[in-house]
Amino acid sequence: AQSVAQPEDQVNVAEGNPLTVKCTYSVSGNPYLFWYVQYPNRGLQFLLKYITGDNLVKGSYGFEAEFNKSQTSFHLKKPSALVSDSALYFCAVRVGNTGGFKTIFGAGTRLFVKA
Amino acid sequence: EAGVVQSPRYKIIEKKQPVAFWCNPISGHNTLYWYLQNLGQGPELLIRYENEEAVDDSQLPKDRFSAERLKGVDSTLKIQPAELGDSAVYLCASSAGTSGGEETQYFGPGTRLLVL
Numbered sequence: 001a002q003s004v005a006q007p008e009d010q011v012n013v014a015e016g017n018p019l020t021v022k023c024t025y026s027v028s029g030n031p032y033l034f035w036y037v038q039y040p041n042r043g044l045q046f047l048l049k050y051i052t053g054d055n056l057v058k059g060s061y062g063f064e065a066e067f068n069k070s071q072t073s074f075h076l077k078k079p080s081a082l083v084s085d086s087a088l089y090f091c092a093v094r095v096g097n098t099g100g101f102k103t104i105f106g107a108g109t110r111l112f113v114k115a
Numbered sequence: 116e117a118g119v120v121q122s123p124r125y126k127i128i129e130k131k132q133p134v135a136f137w138c139n140p141i142s143g144h145n146t147l148y149w150y151l152q153n154l155g156q157g158p159e160l161l162i163r164y165e166n167e168e169a170v171d172d173s174q175l176p177k178d179r180f181s182a183e184r185l186k187g188v189d190s191t192l193k194i195q196p197a198e199l200g201d202s203a204v205y206l207c208a209s210s211a212g213t214s215g216g217e218e219t220q221y222f223g224p225g226t227r228l229l230v231l
Contacts, residue, residue: 041224041227043119043222045222046219046220049219051217094217095216096216102160103160
């Protein structure tokens with residue numbers, strides 16, 4: 001079965017420290033990988049995606065993610081966390097072909113950044 | 116550019132009552148999605164439209180849920196009758212183009228449904 005795992009329900013980090021939110025996947029074929037952020041009572045906001053090319057992808061708000069094919073991972077990173085980064089983060093994988101694609105979301109990781 | 120618009124934002128109903136949610140996608144986006152998000156979980160697809168055609172409704176509980184996108188723009192998702200377990204956030208998303216897997220989905224703020 002195809003799946004996305006976010007192994008940490010919660011990540012705590014001090015403001016100014018680097019942060020990592022982990023994501024691993026198990027799918028057939030070559031996936032397209034996405035990260036979204038969700039603030040309270042809001043929809044998901046797109047952060048970044050990996051389609052092809054350079055394994056390091058840069059996105060919104062200073063976030064970046066590294067695609068690692070051998071480890072089937074797509075961890076989200078930021079060099080210096082802000083209190084305002086506190087939110088719920090979702091990793092997503094799109095799999096399929098020209099006949100149709102399906103998006104599989106992870107369960108989410110809640111990030112707390114302490115001042 | 117306006118984002119995905121959803122209404123209402125919140126809805127409280129009693130079980131067995133009908134309820135409807137409305138979504139207006141980003142202008143020009145051909146593909147529209149309805150997702151269900153339970154508390155503490157990621158979104159799960161209910162139905163995907165490409166223009167006015169429902170191309171993936173395999174996860175839609177068709178005994179009580181229905182959806183339509185008559186002119187390939189706005190969409191309505193209906194539940195009749197609602198059950199206690201339907202309490203969740205219903206998200207609408209849209210993306211440009213069809214069939215390609217790399218396009219980004221843009222989400223609306225969601226409708227939070229509480230069934231009493």
